[in-house]
Amino acid sequence: xxxxxxxxxxxxxxxxxxxxxxxxxxxxxxxxxxxxxxxxxxxxxxxxxxxxxxxxxxxxxxxxxxxxxxxxxxxxxxxxxxxxxxxxxxxxxxxxxxxxxxxxxxxxxxxxxxxxxxxxxxxxxxxxxxxxxxxxxxxxxxxxxxxxxxxxxxxxxxxxxxxxxxxxxxxxxxxxxxxxxxxxxxxxxxxxxxxxxxxxxxxxxxxxxxxxxxxxxxxxxxxxxxxxxxxxxxxxxxxxxxxxxxxxxxxxxxxxxxxxxxxxxxxxxxxxxxxxxxxxxxxxxxxxxxxxxxxxxxxxxxxxxxxxxxxxxxxxxxxxxxxxxxxxxxxxxxxxxxxxxxxxxxxxxxxxxxxxxxxxxxxxxxxxxxxxxxxxxxxxxxxxxxxxxxxxxxxxxxxxxxxxxxx
Ligand SMILES: [Fe+2]
Ligand SMILES: [Fe+2]
Numbered sequence: 305x306x307x308x309x310x311x312x313x314x315x316x317x318x319x320x321x322x323x324x325x326x327x328x329x330x331x332x333x334x335x336x337x338x339x340x341x342x343x344x345x346x347x348x349x350x351x352x353x354x355x356x357x358x359x360x361x362x363x364x365x366x367x368x369x370x371x372x373x374x375x376x377x378x379x380x381x382x383x384x385x386x387x388x389x390x391x392x393x394x395x396x397x398x399x400x401x402x403x404x405x406x407x408x409x410x411x412x413x414x415x416x417x418x419x420x421x422x423x424x425x426x427x428x429x430x431x432x433x434x435x436x437x438x439x440x441x442x443x444x445x446x447x448x449x450x451x452x453x454x455x456x457x458x459x460x461x462x463x464x465x466x467x468x469x470x471x472x473x474x475x476x477x478x479x480x481x482x483x484x485x486x487x488x489x490x491x492x493x494x495x496x497x498x499x500x501x502x503x504x505x506x507x508x509x510x511x512x513x514x515x516x517x518x519x520x521x522x523x524x525x526x527x528x529x530x531x532x533x534x535x536x537x538x539x540x541x542x543x544x545x546x547x548x549x550x551x552x553x554x555x556x557x558x559x560x561x562x563x564x565x566x567x568x569x570x571x572x573x574x575x576x577x578x579x580x581x582x583x584x585x586x587x588x589x590x591x592x593x594x595x596x597x598x599x600x601x602x603x604x605x606x607x608x609x610x611x612x613x614x615x616x617x618x619x620x621x622x623x624x625x626x627x628x629x630x631x632x633x634x635x636x637x638x639x640x641x642x643x644x645x646x647x648x649x650x651x652x653x654x655x656x657x658x659x660x661x662x663x664x665x666x667x668x669x670x671x672x673x674x675x676x677x678x679x680x681x682x683x684x685x686x687x688x689x690x691x692x693x694x695x696x697x698x699x700x701x702x703x704x705x706x707x708x709x710x711x
Contacts (some may be wrong), residue, residue: 308425309485314432315371318362319379320488324413325359325439326378327389331405333555334393334500336576337611341398342548342583342597343452349580350549351446352558356573358439363566365435373463381493384477390498392470399457400466406450408470412478414443416486423485496644500559505611508552512599513544520605530638531645537595539638540586545652546603546631547583550664551576553623556611564616565670565675571667578660585653592649609693617672618689619681624668626690632661 308319332348332355339345359378366376376658380386382390392404417440446506478487510516517523554576558569587597606627611618635658676683 307423307701309423309429310425311369313465313485314369314429315366315376316379316418317485317488318366318369318375318432320381321413321416321439322359322362322366323378323380324368324389324409324488325355325362326383328405328409328413329355329569330500330559331360331389331393331401333557333570333573333576334399334502334559336555337505339398339401339454339458340509340511341423342511344398344402344584345551347449347453347547348555349576349583352555353573354442354446355665356558356570360566360570361435361439365432365579368431380497381488382477382492383494383496384473385488386496386498388470388473388477388496391473393498393500397460397467399454399460399463401452402457403463403467404470406454407467408474410443410447412474412487414440414447415480416488417443419480419486424628433707443470444664445632471627490599499562502556502560502611504607507604508549508607510545510548515598515601517601517603520603522601523603523605525600525602530641530650533593536593536647536650537590538600540593541595541597541600542602543631544586544590544597545604546585546627547579547586549604549607550579550623550628551583553607553610553619557616557619560611561616568671568675571671575664575667578664582657582660589650597695606693613689615682615686616673617686620668620671621686622690622693624664625672626694628661628664628668632658632665637660687703 329352332352336345336348338354339348340595345665350518363377371377389409392401392409395401417436421433421436421440426433458665480487507516525538525542528535530536530539554572554625557564557572558576590596606623613619613622635654639651639654639658642648642654672683672686676686
């Protein structure tokens with residue numbers, strides 16, 4: 305008779321899967337601002353959230369199986385596995401990273417899920433199988449998507465060797481036991497830990513189509529109005545860059561601050577997904593209106609002042625509560641002008657964007673309030689941060705009609 309998994313064995317394994325899902329979420333978050341290919345950047349925004357949801361689903365099942373202590377959550381499978389993840393994280397270039405994540409780490413996890421499902425005690429453990437099936441299906445979709453991207457990235461003769469070497473290392477550190485539950489079966493836990501550290505960052509990476517200006521004083525894109533075709537092209541082009549920036553800065557919060565509350569991570573990952581969809585929507589509308597990526601100069605002002613702050617709440621105060629709140633006002637103005645001009649397609653899309661942006665402002669308000677409730681000094685410093693940044697160097701001549709903001 306085939307062995308089936310006990311409650312205790314489930315606990316050991318689910319905590320490991322949860323650790324791996326969180327690691328993959330952080331890898332994508334950490335890489336997003338240094339990835340060149342925009343399609344990968346967008347997919348990372350979406351998949352960061354999906355992997356966060358996977359970790360969340362696993363985290364909800366663990367206490368249902370009597371795993372009520374933190375000890376059962378996010379268990380590093382072994383030092384060897386953690387070192388393999390670190391090696392993939394440190395890989396340079398889009399192609400090596402894609403191969404490491406989508407041909408080595410994710411397939412190993414899918415194999416673990418499939419073996420686990422095959423060995424589940426049914427119907428007793430149907431709730432676990434229900435979750436794992438969903439997660440495994442989504443992970444398989446991620447890998448299918450990645451193969452298409454890998455096939456069109458510029459080839460590198462060393463990629464084959466990199467992949468073979470990682471696969472060999474995986475077999476050594478996480479051997480699939482014959483008849484066992486996939487590659488992450490050991491009973492112990494790893495003690496080795498590494499953090500995903502970035503140096504000081506001046507700008508996020510953009511492909512060669514983009515022309516990023518260095519001096520924010522030269523930046524006048526926001527002075528355009530949404531009531532002409534040309535104005536729409538300028539504003540949507542600038543917005544597209546902002547959407548990418550926000551995917552990237554959400555990713556940086558996830559990677560830079562592994563100790564923030566889990567619900568905050570879920571919110572940040574959700575925002576990364578929202579912004580990734582916004583980038584897709586905005587680029588499509590820009591092209592429908594005769595525009596293209598790189599047609600105007602643009603600015604990444606605010607990036608340096610955001611991602612180099614050691615307190616994530618200062619980042620939220622500046623970008624979510626200040627920039628995104630400003631963006632809501634702009635969107636309301638654009639919607640009004642698009643309506644007046646009979647541009648129903650833009651109205652429809654911008655209204656969805658606005659709905660999301662309001663939530664992003666609220667994420668900032670909520671987490672600053674929640675995490676500084678007992679720390680008035682921190683609250684004061686966090687809330688004062690945007691003012692200090694904006695004073696004397698606001699880069700844009702903001703132009704929108706205040707009367708439209710009541711919408
Ligand atoms: Fe957005
Ligand atoms: Fe946003």
